[in-house]
Amino acid sequence: MKKVNREVLLPDLGEGITKAIIALWCVQPGQDVHVDDDFVEVVTDKASFVVPAPQTGVVQEIRYKEKEEVAVGATLAVIESS
Amino acid sequence: MLDCSFVDLGLKTYREAYQIQLDAVKDVVERKISTILFCEHPLTITIGRSGKAEHIRTPRSVLSKNGVMVCDIDRGGDVTLHAPGQLIVYPILDLRQWRQDLHVYLRALEGVVIELLDQYGLVASRKAGYTGVWIRNRKICSIGIGVRCWVTYHGLSLNVHIPLRYYSLIKPCGLDVSMTSIADQTKEVMDLGLIKQDIIRLFKNTFNLRILGKWEPQPVKV
Numbered sequence: 574m575k576k577v578n579r580e581v582l583l584p585d586l587g588e589g590i591t592k593a594i595i596a597l598w599c600v601q602p603g604q605d606v607h608v609d610d611d612f613v614e615v616v617t618d619k620a621s622f623v624v625p626a627p628q629t630g631v632v633q634e635i636r637y638k639e640k641e642e643v644a645v646g647a648t649l650a651v652i653e654s655s
Numbered sequence: 656m657l658d659c660s661f662v663d664l665g666l667k668t669y670r671e672a673y674q675i676q677l678d679a680v681k682d683v684v685e686r687k688i689s690t691i692l693f694c695e696h697p698l699t700i701t702i703g704r705s706g707k708a709e710h711i712r713t714p715r716s717v718l719s720k721n722g723v724m725v726c727d728i729d730r731g732g733d734v735t736l737h738a739p740g741q742l743i744v745y746p747i748l749d750l751r752q753w754r755q756d757l758h759v760y761l762r763a764l765e766g767v768v769i770e771l772l773d774q775y776g777l778v779a780s781r782k783a784g785y786t787g788v789w790i791r792n793r794k795i796c797s798i799g800i801g802v803r804c805w806v807t808y809h810g811l812s813l814n815v816h817i818p819l820r821y822y823s824l825i826k827p828c829g830l831d832v833s834m835t836s837i838a839d840q841t842k843e844v845m846d847l848g849l850i851k852q853d854i855i856r857l858f859k860n861t862f863n864l865r866i867l868g869k870w871e872p873q874p875v876k877v
Contacts, residue, residue, distance in 0.1 A: 587756030596704045597729075609804065616704045619731040619786040620757040623803040 579628050581612060581650040583643050586622060592644055593617040595637050604632045606652065613649055630654030657689050657752050659864040661855055664694035665873030666739065669701065669726050676808040679747040683806045687752065688867065691858060692745040693851050696737035699724040700825055703732035703799050710734040710826040718824070730809035732786070732799035733829035740817035740836070742847055744854060745810040753862055755805050761786055761798060764811050767857045768796045771813075774853060777840055787828070788813075793835035797828065813837075816844045848872040 583593060593615035600606055600613070606626040613624045630652040637643050664672060672694050679690050700711055700723060710733055715725055737743060750760060765781050768788040772779040772795070782789045788796035796813045814836035822834045838844050851872055858864060
């Protein structure tokens with residue numbers, strides 16, 4: 574079966590929010606994840622936001638370290654699914 | 656319109672209330688019926704995701720010896736403190752059915768508290784860049800939220816008649832800020848049950864809630 578890569582993006586968190594900081598990775602490269610599992614927690618101002626896994630698969634790549642700042646729409650990680 | 660129930664947990668440890676919130680988040684994600692929890696905590700210091708250990712002014716060993724809990728937690732914000740006399744509101748709200756915007760939600764929580772205090776004759780306001788509710792340059796309500804699948808948890812803590820001396824234990828929100836309370840401002844001790852009733856009405860209007868079930872305030876024994 575063909576494997577498909579899916580990027581995990583930092584979603585739009587609201588008007589005027591352009592960036593967030595990676596607080597905690599809930600997954601590691603190579604780990605199996607299921608859709609809607611907690612994937613990564615980001616923080617902005619007084620809010621923490623848990624980004625869920627957009628699909629089931631294996632975490633291929635994590636692109637940012639904890640405490641790094643990322644822009645809305647940036648690719649945080651890649652999941653490979655079959 | 657959001658279907659919502661209100662639950663008064665009474666006096667609960669931070670950890671117990673946190674677990675209740677996580678269970679409620681799962682429930683709201685699935686059933687799409689929001690819940691708003693009221694409670695008070697025994698003396699507890701919490702450190703949010705942006706918190707720094709040095710913002711606690713007292714050594715942890717001393718705090719522990721005096722029965723003060725310290726918890727690292729997954730809400731936004733820095734260090735804050737809870738104790739009886741401070742009303743905690745944890746809205747577990749389904750923002751998928753309201754507005755998926757973290758800042759709009761934070762400003763809405765501030766708005767509820769500002770309107771509440773206005774009813775008690777207190778002029779409170781927002782302070783640009785500093786989430787929370789302020790009376791002049793003193794903070795009366797701290798706000799920090801968590802969001803999972805666009806369902807909120809954590810929330811707001813409103814100082815009603817909490818002994819303000821407790822705040823000498825920490826640097827609230829990492830700022831050199833002076834705290835205040837409703838009792839400090841009005842020189843009266845207000846009934847928490849009445850405040851909760853007013854908060855329910857204001858949440859109903861702000862978030863366009865349809866309230867389910869019957870709500871009973873829990874008397875808190877300290």
